[in-house]
Amino acid sequence: MLLVFLGLSACQSATVADDPPAAAQQMVHREGVPHTDAQGHLRRDYDPARSFFPIGVYHAVHGEAFGQQHDLALFKQAGFNTVHLWPVQNIDAALDAAERLGLQAIVENPDETLARRRWQSPAILAWMLENEAAQFVSDADTPARLAVFDQTLARFRSFDPGRASLIVDGAGLAPIYYQRWAAWREKADISALFNYPFFRRAYPVQNIERVARTMSRALRLTEGKKPIWYISQAFADTRMGWYMPDAEQLRATIYTALVHGATGVIHFSYDSHGTRDGDVLGYSPSPIADYGEVPDYDTSKKPALVATPQQLRQSQAMWRQVVALNRELALVGPSLLQPTADLACTVKADGPYRRSQPIRLIVKPADNGDLLLIAVNIEDVALNVDITCDRGIATLAPFLPAAMPEMTLAEPNLIRDRFTPFGVRLYRLRLA
Known part of the structure; x- marks a missing residue:
């Protein structure tokens, strides 16, 4: 374990481990x-x-x-x-x-x-x-x-x-x-x-x-x-x-x-x-x-x-x-509840954000061989966002029946969108 409990008598003086730098894409639960x-x-x-x-x-x-x-x-x-x-x-x-x-x-x-x-x-x-x-x-x-x-x-x-x-x-x-x-x-x-x-x-x-x-x-x-x-x-x-x-x-x-x-x-x-x-x-x-x-x-x-x-x-x-x-x-x-997909994505955000990684995302399997990409704006500002994936995307659509008018597939591997403050996006992807 990263931190094993050995006793609490010295807790007040113990040093809290630093959190690692924030990453845009979360790759947790790859094996299950x-x-x-x-x-x-x-x-x-x-x-x-x-x-x-x-x-x-x-x-x-x-x-x-x-x-x-x-x-x-x-x-x-x-x-x-x-x-x-x-x-x-x-x-x-x-x-x-x-x-x-x-x-x-x-x-x-x-x-x-x-x-x-x-x-x-x-x-x-x-x-x-x-x-x-x-x-x-x-x-x-x-x-x-x-x-x-x-x-x-x-x-x-x-x-x-x-x-x-x-x-x-x-x-x-x-x-x-x-x-x-x-x-x-x-x-x-x-x-x-x-x-x-x-x-x-x-x-x-x-x-x-x-x-x-x-x-x-x-x-x-x-x-x-x-x-x-x-x-x-x-x-x-x-x-x-x-x-x-x-x-x-x-x-x-x-x-x-x-x-x-x-x-x-x-x-x-x-x-x-x-x-x-x-x-x-x-x-x-x-x-x-x-x-x-x-x-x-x-x-x-x-x-x-x-x-x-x-x-x-x-x-x-x-x-x-x-x-x-x-x-x-x-x-x-x-x-x-399914293992995280191995599609790698990078994020570029344009706007007055304060955190080093204002957009957080994860990619999961969906039905019919598609993927679900969940992306969240953790800040209270609107952002223009580019999400670039390491493979081409054949089709891009909302995962749910909700209007997402600013979502575009600008290039074969580039999703471009405008996020509202604290905005959430659920994309359905089919890889090329």
């Missing part, structure tokens, strides 16, 4: 892509009948709660295939609904008695056994926390040996967290990582390179051998200062993570009494202003967020954006 099937069994070889690309909702709720009726069928209809279950609910009933609907469930901090009773459920994708330990557990307490995790995982594997464990964690960029963040990457079968760039203190956001850095660091630390899932920012937090991204910003963060090796997406977070207790406004097709007196789940001793009419409109708009992205991801996901 680490992912799972729908029951969390790890695999590298792509099988269209078994390989699973999670498109998830964080904090899904089923049943009645605080005067509201929730149904996992809502998420099925919206194009999700995975539900992270809000832990304070009837998990048995939620798993029954997931089985009936054909949804896969992530169970957070599962009760071991329930897990032993339900582990054979076809709906269970992963047991989520840790959450944000690198951020909120000190260096001094981390070895004990790691030991407890080992013991918990051993018990779960004694009755459910094949299913992967999941650890959710933050960005892993701050030096103070880095060593213990790296230690948890060693422990995880699957890492689900969040990186939320749209933050009032950094407004206006000029680039989203931090998302690329988080994914790339996680892949380096695991030597590309473990699945990495991206938890997207689809929420606003009035207490901490995160704000709702717009449609282009949300799409760009997700595709930046995918270009840099992520093999699943979970949108944080569905709007409910649980998120509102933490001052989080999530996405929902029908949010309500006030959930009333809900339990103080986050122990903040503060009342739950009461949404304004403007915030309710933001929640509904984000729901529509997430649903539209789900349709895209269902089409793109199978390509991302």
Whole structure:
């Protein structure tokens, strides 16, 4: 491993390894892509009948709660295939609904008695056994926390040996967290990582390179051998200062993570009494202003967020954006689980960009022998972009039925396009 956890007593003085220079083209997963099937069994070889690309909702709720009726069928209809279950609910009933609907469930901090009773459920994708330990557990307490995790995982594997464990964690960029963040990457079968760039203190956001850095660091630390899932920012937090991204910003963060090796997406977070207790406004097709007196789940001793009419409109708009992205991801996901193509491309960008490599791209197999080239502008400026490939291109078209009027095949191996700020391009190529 590039970084082996040997102890954390000297973490405060440890030097964080420098990130290598950013590259435009990502060549990760050339020999196979680490992912799972729908029951969390790890695999590298792509099988269209078994390989699973999670498109998830964080904090899904089923049943009645605080005067509201929730149904996992809502998420099925919206194009999700995975539900992270809000832990304070009837998990048995939620798993029954997931089985009936054909949804896969992530169970957070599962009760071991329930897990032993339900582990054979076809709906269970992963047991989520840790959450944000690198951020909120000190260096001094981390070895004990790691030991407890080992013991918990051993018990779960004694009755459910094949299913992967999941650890959710933050960005892993701050030096103070880095060593213990790296230690948890060693422990995880699957890492689900969040990186939320749209933050009032950094407004206006000029680039989203931090998302690329988080994914790339996680892949380096695991030597590309473990699945990495991206938890997207689809929420606003009035207490901490995160704000709702717009449609282009949300799409760009997700595709930046995918270009840099992520093999699943979970949108944080569905709007409910649980998120509102933490001052989080999530996405929902029908949010309500006030959930009333809900339990103080986050122990903040503060009342739950009461949404304004403007915030309710933001929640509904984000729901529509997430649903539209789900349709895209269902089409793109199978390509991302296949080995990266060996087509080499260089990028020339013309415009007032700030980062050394403002365009990030990856090339994957598509259907019918075609290739899918995903390219993302990680900056908030418009750029004229030339992508030159090392082989001729016979045909060039949008991968999805979307207008891309400035896309041209200027030469047999040269794609020319104009990227909007935080613009994403999905090209379908057929090589000559």
